[in-house]
Amino acid sequence: MLSMDQYTEKKWQEAWSKSKIFQPALDKNKKKFLITVPWPYTNGSLHVGHGRTYTLGDVIARYKRITGYNVLFPMGFHQSGTPILALASRLRNGDVKAISQLTRDIATYEPEQNIQKILKTMVEPKNIADYFSDATVKDFSSMGYSIDWSRRFTSADDFYQDFVRWQFLKLQRLGMIRQERYPILFSPAENNAVGEDDISDGDIDKVSIEEFTAVKFRSEDFSLLAASIRPETIFGITNLWISSAGNYVLIDLDGDPVAVSTEAYTKLSYQRDGVKFIREMEKREILDREFYTPIERLKIKVHEADFVNPSNGSGIVYSVPGHSIIDYAEVIRQGLDIQPRVIISIENPADTVLQRAHSIDLSNYGKLRDVNVELYRTEYYGGIMVEGLPVISGEPVAIAREKIRETLIEGGDALIFYETSRQAETRTGDRVIVAVLKDQWFLDYSLEWLKTKAHELVDRMQFVPDHYKSSMQETIDWLKQRPCARLRGLGTHLPMDERWIIESLSDSTIYPAVYTNSNYLRKIKDVAGEIDPGILEYIFTDASALEKNRYSEEILKLANEARKEMEYWYGVDVRLTSYPHLTNHLAFYILNHVAIFSGSYLPSALIISGIITADGRKISKSKGNGESLMTVSRKYSADIYRLYVAVGADFSSTLDWNEADVNALKKRYDSFIQILDNYRPINGDLNGAEKWFVSSFYMHLKSYIENMEKYNIRSAFVSIFYEVLNDLRRCETRGGRTDLAIGKVMKDWLIALSPAIPHTAEEYWHRHIGDSFVSIQQLNLQPELSIDTVVIEEDNYVQKLISDIRSIMAVTKITPKTVEIYTSGKETAELARTLTGGDYGKVDKARRFMIQDFTRNRKSISLNGLEEYAAIEANKSFIESILGAKIEVRRVDDPVNGKIAWPGRPVIVLNK
């Protein structure tokens, strides 16, 4: 059995925790390094996919630690938002999927008999959050992360919420907060906003909000309201359709009597002010009248149609048979005396409704809808409005649409009407509609000064990979208003309006600052009951005007300490997260930082990783296709997972987690373990192969350091793990003694490996080196001092020689008994130097015949001064054993069998 099982790993996890080596203290003599990753959202157990970011973060934290930094790698938990709330209520309602998902999650941490008991407590959202916060600590500990848990806090902690409220008051003073009308998804039955989590299949088939233009068609007594997403077709109208099944009501809309479907009335009343019910209507009242189109004031009639859905839009559809094949088909079906009007011209006449109508089955409604979508797209991107129309003649469709909409709205002929992109229900089966909030709170990210500052910061920051920098600049440009509070969910109440709860991404923008001094803040909260904004201002910003007489001595002392911690630690040196956060969380992170902080408190680097797939498929909770992190560390060991994450893929690319690849890595890892297990220190002078190994090791260490400094974690560990292992094999086949060779590099090797495989490194450090922790050793940062370039060159030369001999053997199919090798003599070397300088004329007449041979072989001739004869002699027995042939070496200046021995290119003769 190999030694790196979960018990050994656990042993080191406990030792680290007990010794507190990952709980750094403020130390002015040491350079600090603060690295953060997003705090996990605590609605379930973490799976393999989540582990990537945290693992890479830990690898970097550990690397910085062994290269001399005072590293802080803190963690907290995110408990705000609606998913936890939705999960608890699904549990309460006995939702089978929710129960099975939670049961599975709990089972990763608990014995069978405890599961039901714990599950019962989870009808209370807070219990879900707290249970999975503790569980995540177990997850992370089992992965061996070097997290400082002593600073842990959550977004639900009272003192943290005081911090968030301070932040929002400050943002308000900066003019970044405003209230406006805003459309949201809404459930009238629950009288509440709904999010993706509340909608049935909301995660699979996303529901969005669409903006319709609802046009008023007037008559003497009342108007009809018909909603469309294509207002530019207004001049193609020939008639109106109402539903043959629906019911209609008359309502008062901005003082106008207007007829709409019963369902539309409900929606309008949630979207507009002053919508009043007048009375129910008979359809006849509508069908018997004639109505006028806006602007052109043409008289049109209303007909019933089966395809009209009373719960979609206003329940009234305006008919444009020239540009909607559905309308056209209905006109034909009913045999109405109506001529289509064509008002948009497109290049390809085959793509018009009238042409297409010849070739398809007009009674197949599904097919008609597909064709309609297709034609609609063609017209939108390629269509031009025909001449002779009011307002929009000759305009491209996309522009005409905006223009006519504005004209209609300004003239009082239309209004904006919101509709869901598909029919949607809540998980409890109630209808989802669009409601307009009159007083939605927004964070205003459109402010010029804010954008300018953010751009400047992004410019200065390091992005890995680099191209995300321009994405970030773009994102900052297009961000405008962000709704920053909701009427439901867990979280902090908005200080200026307690009914609202701060939206969960907006409450987590500058929170890393709290890691620096969370324990002091908690104490202040305990002592004072509430943390005064003035105190927070003093602690977190450089504006230090503190009204000292307002606070007790104790509070002032704590605040002072908190401020010192902030001064020392803050300024996140690296924040590491995955790319889906780029256009939201990370953008807010940057914008809020520049709004509130300045100078050294601003972040310096952002590392963005790709995601993990499982067997090539995206991991998702609902699919349940991601193994939990716990399972992985039990099944393979944490170090295998960590190594897999470190060498499996570059930062930006997707990493696939699959059995075959993991097992392949495990084999490699096991052979490494075996070498360390069998290691017994021996003494003695190094032979050639061992000297080469040591030099080569330090070349790999050099490349490891160079790569790690650039956060090329993958390349770094390919060098220090795979390539060193390969070297070790070669060293052995060349007569090197493994134990002697690795004995020379053991310390540096284990230290360098420790960021990726800390448990393994720690175990063998203690077995072979000493009692200190490898995790806090200092890496040899001057590997070049241990590289002997002559040894390396000699090796390259011998390798090239062997491969040349082999290729001659392969081509000639000769298995030689002896191989004669002729290296160049002094005179030829001299000649080669002259020729390389281009002085062809200086060559002695007798040797001019050699010039042509020189130019032909020039590529392989090298003048690095290597002692070829000696190099071959030194490796003679190795070469002989590999080739299974005797070697004879000589120096010559004259041709052998007509061939010339040049420096770096000896003549090789095979003898059977």
Added chain:
RNA sequence: GCGAGGGUAGCUAAGCUUGGCUAAAAGUGCAGGACUUAAGAUUCUGUCCCUUAGGGGUUCGUGGGUUCAAAUCCCUCCCCUCGCACCA
């Protein structure tokens, strides 16, 4: 549609910023040899095509261009992935 990234040998995947050391790292798969009673593990060699002397030919989505020289720089086209918002 807009924005970003990408297409490299059987597969995964590095190299491209700073053109030549690149028939192209590493891993995996496959073939043959060693070890073994055998299997596995380990290890060596090979793995685009041709070649009786270390050579030659054709390759890095497609088609052009720049250059003494292109996987690497510029342009055309084709294809794939991701983001486009209030959701953690």
